[in-house]
Every structure is written in structure tokens, then in C-alpha cells.
Amino acid sequence: MDRRRIITIGREYGSGGRQIGEMVAEKLGLAFYDRSIIRLSARETGFTPEYIEEVEESITSSFLFNLAVGEGRSTTVNLPNETRLFIEQSRVIREIADKEACVIVGRCADYVLKDRTDCFHIFIYSDIQHKLERAVRSYGLAPAEAPEALRKKDKQRARYYNRYTDRTWGDPHNFHLSLHSDYIGIDRTVELICELARNE
Amino acid sequence: MDRRRIITIGREYGSGGRQIGEMVAEKLGLAFYDRSIIRLSARETGFTPEYIEEVEESITSSFLFNLAVGEGRSTTVNLPNETRLFIEQSRVIREIADKEACVIVGRCADYVLKDRTDCFHIFIYSDIQHKLERAVRSYGLAPAEAPEALRKKDKQRARYYNRYTDRTWGDPHNFHLSLHSDYIGIDRTVELICELARNE
Numbered sequence: 001m002d003r004r005r006i007i008t009i010g011r012e013y014g015s016g017g018r019q020i021g022e023m024v025a026e027k028l029g030l031a032f033y034d035r036s037i038i039r040l041s042a043r044e045t046g047f048t049p050e051y052i053e054e055v056e057e058s059i060t061s062s063f064l065f066n067l068a069v070g071e072g073r074s075t076t077v078n079l080p081n082e083t084r085l086f087i088e089q090s091r092v093i094r095e096i097a098d099k100e101a102c103v104i105v106g107r108c109a110d111y112v113l114k115d116r117t118d119c120f121h122i123f124i125y126s127d128i129q130h131k132l133e134r135a136v137r138s139y140g141l142a143p144a145e146a147p148e149a150l151r152k153k154d155k156q157r158a159r160y161y162n163r164y165t166d167r168t169w170g171d172p173h174n175f176h177l178s179l180h181s182d183y184i185g186i187d188r189t190v191e192l193i194c195e196l197a198r199n200e
Numbered sequence: 201m202d203r204r205r206i207i208t209i210g211r212e213y214g215s216g217g218r219q220i221g222e223m224v225a226e227k228l229g230l231a232f233y234d235r236s237i238i239r240l241s242a243r244e245t246g247f248t249p250e251y252i253e254e255v256e257e258s259i260t261s262s263f264l265f266n267l268a269v270g271e272g273r274s275t276t277v278n279l280p281n282e283t284r285l286f287i288e289q290s291r292v293i294r295e296i297a298d299k300e301a302c303v304i305v306g307r308c309a310d311y312v313l314k315d316r317t318d319c320f321h322i323f324i325y326s327d328i329q330h331k332l333e334r335a336v337r338s339y340g341l342a343p344a345e346a347p348e349a350l351r352k353k354d355k356q357r358a359r360y361y362n363r364y365t366d367r368t369w370g371d372p373h374n375f376h377l378s379l380h381s382d383y384i385g386i387d388r389t390v391e392l393i394c395e396l397a398r399n400e
Binding site: 123125170172173175176177178179180183184188192196199 | 323325370372373375376377378379380383384388392396399
């Protein structure tokens with residue numbers, strides 16, 4: 001595996017994208033990253049993981065990522081904490097990608113690693129009914145709260161992505177493959193990603 | 201093949217989507233439709249295929265498809281020709297879907313058949329470089345003219361789709377699978393669609 005040694009997965013809340021990422025990593029014997037990136041990053045910035053989550057959830061306006069990123073850590077001194085966090089996390093993602101073949105879920109990894117030629121970028125989505133069922137069944141949400149939680153989570157993800165990239169969250173052009181996880185099936189989706197990652 | 205007996209393919213110009221559709225149809229022994237739908241439709245409306253193409257290329261503004269379609273042919277009497285054409289073509293697509301398992305490329309077929317549960321909706325796209333190369337190599341475009349032709353063709357497709365549906369052209373949610381044909385490879389894409397259509 002060379003041209004597809006790093007698999008990034010963007011996903012809608014409730015689509016099973018994280019689970020698919022873990023299963024792919026296990027099946028291919030790759031390292032798996034998602035929240036752990038936050039923790040790695042947090043150690044370097046001195047923020048607690050709880051504070052980081054809070055800051056990320058409060059992002060509300062648009063932001064030109066390109067102005068700040070890529071110019072080293074010294075430029076981050078006068079930036080708001082949420083922006084510094086994104087820059088730190090992006091740096092961690094790039095270090096991970098340099099270091100090892102892996103699966104990275106979320107964190108705009110498709111964008112952060114867009115200039116690498118050894119990445120396979122995937123987006124996982126589903127329909128509202130299946131996402132609601134999964135949110136209740138697997139994530140333990142109360143049925144009455146699930147619709148609002150779903151809406152809010154995806155809005156946060158879109159806001160985060162759209163703020164820090166010059167792209168639109170979920171646009172298929174950001175990815176090599178976009179899959180409806182419940183139409184294709186979780187197991188079949190995992191197999192398919194593994195097959196494509198192997199037969200490059 | 202039941203839940204996926206009809207395969208619709210939306211595609212960007214130069215992505216190889218039509219070729220992929222033909223190869224899938226041949227491999228699965230299914231009927232294949234694209235321009236032939238225009239001709240079928242044309243016979244019924246009395247328009248020539250050339251006139252139909254001309255009308256479709258001139259579509260410029262948005263339109264609420266839902267207001268007109270689905271209420272029978274009698275409602276089309278006072279509508280502009282371009283709208284009557286779309287309604288006629290949609291009726292033909294629905295008749296085809298009732299009649300036989302098939303592959304249908306373009307013509308908003310994913311939208312026209314959205315309420316059926318036996319369709320597998322696919323979108324094929326690629327990057328600009330591969331699309332330009334294909335347009336020159338396979339469609340015979342002059343290299344100097346290819347960039348403008350590509351831009352114009354996709355603009356037409358988006359305009360046509362956005363005008364007659366309440367959706368956005370290329371939005372992955374309209375499909376079960378969106379594929380970068382040149383990253384995955386044409387032959388592998390065909391195999392993959394056939395596998396997924398068979399192993400429903």
C-alpha cells in the first residue's frame with residue numbers, strides 16, 4: 001500500500017463513519033486516529049481536552065485558514081485559541097501522516113493532507129432515518145433528543161470544516177469516494193474500502 | 201437483482217461516466233439508456249432530437265419541477281417547450297423503469313425515480329486534468345477548446361438538474377455512491393458497481 005497508505009474519513013453524525021474507520025484500520029493493520037489527535041495536540045498547547053471541545057463547539061463565523069496555516073508555529077501567537085488549536089491539530093495530523101500508514105477520522109484531515117499523493121479520502125453519510133436509529137441504538141441518545149442532536153452535530157462539523165478550509169463540507173470533490181453506509185451496508189463498506197486500499 | 205435492478209448514473213463531462221454505464225450494462229446484461237431516451241421522448245412530442253438539444257442547452261433560470269410533474273400530460277399544455285420536454289422525458293424514464301432492469305445515464309434519472317426502492321443511484325466525477333485528457337483523447341476535442349467545453353457542459357448539466365429538481369447537481373445525498381473515476385480507475389469502478397448491484 002503506497003498511493004493509498006493514509007485513509008482519511010469524513011462522516012456525518014450517525015452514519016457509522018467512525019466505526020467503519022476503526023474496522024478498516026483493524027482489517028488492514030493500520031493505526032487509527034480521531035479524538036486521540038486532540039489529546040496529542042492538547043499536550044502540546046497546554047489546553048485540556050475538555051477546553052478544546054468547548055472552543056471547537058463555539059466556532060460560529062468563517063475564517064481564512066490559508067492565511068495562517070503553513071507558516072510555522074510562530075505566526076499563531078496572536079490568533080484566537082480556536083484557530084491555534086486547529087493549526088496545532090493540523091500539524092499533528094501532518095506529523096502522523098509522515099510517520100505511519102493510518103486511518104484518520106474527522107479533523108478536516110482530507111484538507112490538511114490534500115497535497116499528499118498517498119491518501120485515499122472517503123466521506124461516509126446516510127439517510128436521516130438510519131442515522132437517527134444509530135444515534136439511539138449505538139450512541140445511547142434519547143429518541144426525543146436524537147433529531148436535534150443530529151442536526152446540531154452535523155452543523156458543527158460543517159461549520160468547523162467550512163471555517164478552516166476553502167471548501168464545502170461533504171462536497172464529493174474533496175473525496176475519492178462518498179458512500180451511503182446504510183444502503184451499501186457497514187460490513188460491505190469496510191470490505192470495499194479495504195479492497196480499494198489494497199488494489200491500488 | 202431486485203433492490204438494485206435499476207442503476208442510474210449522473211456524471212461530470214469527461215469523467216467517463218457514460219462509458220462506465222455502458223460497461224456496467226453490458227457486464228450485467230441490462231438495457232442501457234441515455235440519448236435514446238431523448239429520441240423515444242421526441243417521437244411522442246413531435247420535436248426533433250436536434251431541437252430538443254437546442255432547447256435544453258438554452259435553459260437558464262430555476263424552475264419548480266414539483267408543481268408540474270406527476271399530474272399527467274394534460275397539465276403540460278400551457279408550459280414552455282423545454283418544460284414539456286422534461287416532463288415527457290421523465291414519463292419515458294418511469295415507463296422504462298417499470299418495464300425492465302436497466303442502466304440510465306443522465307436526464308435527472310436519480311430524481312425522476314427517487315421514490316422507487318429498486319434503484320442504485322451513482323454519481324461519477326473526476327479531477328480537471330483527467331477530464332481534459334479524456335475530452336481530448338476520447339471525445340476528440342481540440343486541446344485549446346477543451347477547458348471551455350468542459351466548463352460549459354457541466355454548467356449546462358447543473359443548470360438542467362437544478363432547474364427541474366429541488367436538489368443540487370452532484371450533491372452526494374442524491375446518490376448511494378459517488379466515485380472519482382480516475383482515482384479508482386474505470387475498470388475497477390465498473391467491477392465495483394457490478395459487485396454492489398449483484399450483492400445487494
